[in-house]
Amino acid sequence: MTPRPLRLGVNIDHVATIRNARGGRHPDPVRAALLAAEAGADGITAHLREDRRHISDRDIERLAAEIRLPLNLEMAATPEMLQIALRHRPHAACLVPEKRTEVTTEGGLDAVGGAAHLARYVEELGAAGIRVSLFLDPEKAQLDAAKRLGAPVVELHTGAYCEAEGAAREAELARLVEAAAHAEAIGLECHAGHGLGFDTVGRVAAIPTIVELNIGHFLVGEAIFIGLDAAIRRMRALMDEARAGPARRA
Numbered sequence: 137m138t139p140r141p142l143r144l145g146v147n148i149d150h151v152a153t154i155r156n157a158r159g160g161r162h163p164d165p166v167r168a169a170l171l172a173a174e175a176g177a178d179g180i181t182a183h184l185r186e187d188r189r190h191i192s193d194r195d196i197e198r199l200a201a202e203i204r205l206p207l208n209l210e211m212a213a214t215p216e217m218l219q220i221a222l223r224h225r226p227h228a229a230c231l232v233p234e235k236r237t238e239v240t241t242e243g244g245l246d247a248v249g250g251a252a253h254l255a256r257y258v259e260e261l262g263a264a265g266i267r268v269s270l271f272l273d274p275e276k277a278q279l280d281a282a283k284r285l286g287a288p289v290v291e292l293h294t295g296a297y298c299e300a301e302g303a304a305r306e307a308e309l310a311r312l313v314e315a316a317a318h319a320e321a322i323g324l325e326c327h328a329g330h331g332l333g334f335d336t337v338g339r340v341a342a343i344p345t346i347v348e349l350n351i352g353h354f355l356v357g358e359a360i361f362i363g364l365d366a367a368i369r370r371m372r373a374l375m376d377e378a379r380a381g382p383a384r385r386a
């Protein structure tokens with residue numbers, strides 16, 4: 137069977153992190169998004185955080201106006217972010233948990249315990265024609281809750297897999313495989329992301345029911361050494377190779 141296509145969403149948050157270290161305009165995340173499109177990205181992802189530590193409101197405005205690729209807006213489920221999403225109408229919105237003190241998104245949303253809070257966001261974004269996804273830890277109960285909420289897409293948090301080593305990493309991979317199969321079984325489109333790099337992307341890309349990966353920090357970091365274009369092209373090639381499977385690679 138031909139494997140399903142696997143999309144690459146390039147997250148450009150940390151281009152803005154570097155820009156913000158000095159203020160000013162360089163490096164410009166919109167320029168990075170345009171370059172990512174040339175290098176083989178299928179979409180651009182940006183997280184407008186409540187504290188605006190990297191992506192700014194103006195960046196979102198410019199991305200919505202200037203890029204051709206679908207824009208995936210990562211956002212906390214807050215009234216302010218909902219208003220911004222409804223104003224710019226990105227192709228997709230990924231609801232993520234957000235804590236002011238965290239360095240990055242530490243875990244998935246609690247779609248089980250937070251269902252009553254999340255319902256309004258899933259509904260209003262969906263009604264505006266924005267494809268909603270929920271960023272979740274790979275747990276069946278969380279996926280079931282996403283389904284009950286009416287979200288069409290889930291994004292599995294791959295951070296624990298990327299950080300683990302040895303047997304623990306195998307166990308985390310098994311959780312991802314099982315959750316991705318469960319997503320398919322209950323009719324959810326399945327994405328994955330967080331912490332992926334050249335050494336971890338292959339086995340996640342090989343999970344056949346995952347159809348999109350969102351990758352940012354590693355690509356921007358690697359760009360320092362080999363350039364953003366080369367980093368994205370290599371990531372794309374590793375994804376495609378893993379997706380093709382061992383038989384086709386041989």
Ligand code: PXP
Pocket residue numbers: 147149183210230232240241271291328329330331332350351352353354
């Ligand atoms: N997916 C989601 C929902 C995220 O919050 C992030 C981090 O912003 C990513 C993917 C990308 O993670 P990383 O920058 O570690 O590749």
